[in-house]
Amino acid sequence: MEDGAQARSVGVVGAGIVGVALAFLLSKRGFDVTLFDRELPGKSGPSFGNAGHIAGSEIFPISNAGILTTAMRMLVDPNGPLKIDPFYVPRLTPWLFRFYLSGRHRAYEKATEALTMLSARALPSTKTLLAEAGLSNMVRHKPALYLYDSSRSLQSALPSWRAKRDRGHSFSVIADRRDLTELEPSLSHEFAGAVLSDDWGAVTDPYHVVTNLFEAAIAGGVKYRRQNVEEVLPAKHMITVGCEGEAFSFDKVVIACGAHTPFLARQIGDHLPIEAEGGYNYTYPASGLELNHPLILADRGIAATSISSGLRVGGWAVFAGLTSEPKQAYFDRIEKIAVRAFPRLHTLGGRAWSGLRPSTPDSVPIISQSARAKGVFYTAGHGHCGLSFAAVSAEIMLELLRGNQQAGRPFAIDRFKSLR
Template sequence: MTDRRHCLVIGAGTVGACCAWHLVATGHTVTLVDRVPPGQSTSYGNAACLSPSQVVPHSYPGVWKKVPGWLRDPMGPLTIRWRHLPWVAPWLLRFLAAGSASGVRASAQAQARLMHLVADDWDHLLEHNGLTHLLRSRGALMVYDTAHDHEQERWRHALEAELGFGSRQLAPGEVGDLAPALSPPGEGVVLHLPHWQHTVDPARLTASVAEAAFGAGARWLQDTITNVRATPDGVTALLEDGARLQADVLVLAAGAWSNALAGRLDHTVPMTAKRGYHTTLPAPGVELGMPVISGSRSFVMTPLDPGLRLAGTAEFARLDAAPDYRRAKVLVERARSYLPDLRAEGATEWMGQRPMMADSVPVISASPRHANVYYAFGHGHYGLTQGATTGRIVADMVRGIDPGLDMAPYRIDRF
């Protein structure tokens, strides 16, 4: 390290916490600021999976043909609150435009390059801080209800395999060995995804990474940043009460809320909030040794310390719109079709806002305008998966060393 600088990290989700730890671990002074305690926003209630094989972007040729069917079912995997359509429409157009054959390949390659790093980066961060007990390396199962559903997704798994993340179709007997409680439909297909890992509690993981940063000297500030400014001499953040916070370097890791501040420094990007829901069952009455993903119904069942988490669905609505917890409740019925003995007593529900880029690729970038500003947001469905890698890359960029991969696909000005 060449110099010790004061870095202000805005956002204490998984991404910001990992940035804070890496920056303090490489010798900088760090202030981590968030309006809520570490890991209490989107990073709190996700499906808890490190899912490196999921490199294929969410927009792909023909996706628009599926949308009307999804939208006809208000409790289906995807919904739009129609009165919020004017807000989401510009993003939707960019999203559909990103789904050309060449766009898909470019995004998948960019994601794969990051995804190949995540296991080592999480290992390093967790081992260094005595936190390896929070991670399980057991792979995951993906269930398709019918051979037809699997056939429809064959291209996706072929592309994943081509980019280094192969999966294997299981024989019926093998499913029973790996997940005795699971009863997939008789005519279904089950894949084993060997590269997947999961954490026993994503909220605890993020809070623990933030604690590790504080233990190493980072300062915590619970406040809202209302404005930011950068000059060659440093960065200034305005707090809600009008007070100013000065630093040498700014890292913007504010998840789905990042555009409000990115627009003050450089420009906004095509990102929207793609809401997801969970129901966590503290006494599910069934055991799953590893995450099970329903490829047909787009949700995940993950065994966690707090219980069995059922997570997924996609809903487009303004950032400040009230949650619709019917979307969380419906997951219990869906899960019962795979786990007939599932018990729902004491269930808790939650909604989170995925920071979703039109091309499904995160922004991990130096500012094109300001030498002391860095961006780390837009991780969509994979902020937990890519958090440690993003934190390490941001710290490398701040130190001026090569992060080990071409950063062009992740630049904020790539659009």
């Protein structure tokens, strides 16, 4: 019998969408799974408040050859989507240097190859996973509409879209404002044009997806312990998870706790370049609007989606560390952008939310065995695509746990050795 085909014990640390998807899949494939988190599943972090998109064409890393110019322009714009706390710059500098290197030449191409593979499987794998959990009604295919403020901005984006088409992602250009209004009647008339990307999807509500998938996992035999994991201790034949005075032993342990993953990794001797990237949004339960597509306000770093709990508008990338507090000024600017984009938006009762995305320098998640401990694995660093890539990441981790190391090659932690 091949390694992993028989039931064996696996501890999964982290009950966001990535950890819950993995726990469910492993249990369905015969593993004895225990899931750990100090919070209720999906309650903290981006699994609760993300845009609900399944991004099927996000194949290029954020860092690229022109990133320095772009980043500087964003930083000096109060409404720009990039914010860096000046006091955090010394801590962030090593990550930023790797981020810069990952946008150059071969590193950029390798990251694109990895993201292309994940994006191609994002929607099909999500549909398959949720169908197996009896949750098919929670995800649907929905092309995404990328909105551009000016004709110049739209034209500048087209080479990137053509490159995506060369890799199998179809799209169409909407250059007439009347056509755009027909597609999305709630939109402001200030947008000059758009690109409709076909390979996207959306969920009914990201938090409901996590909680319902968790319930399906528990029904399937997954054990859940609401405890803070303080340490992961590798030994020759077993891995021990230490929680608030208690210890639990497993054949394998997968650490999937988002932006907090590097803390446990350092105990083992692995140094994961994952930074906490803050995001902000508002959800308007009585918005008076219903969007027909997932929307990306491409020049503003904002996403908008109609989910079951209302209209959700938000985004941005704020680097200020794990312990930073949300800033009201950022919420205010997000709401101003929302009102400008949707002139008929009813903002009364809007709920503000902020969370920390786990981001790698090359925009590619880490789905890898530890370099230091044979029985320890990581699946983290999904950035803006945790919901999009959770199901396919679970499939890759299943292969790794079964002994197929080739399955995780593009996502292994040793790829960062060249980014120094």
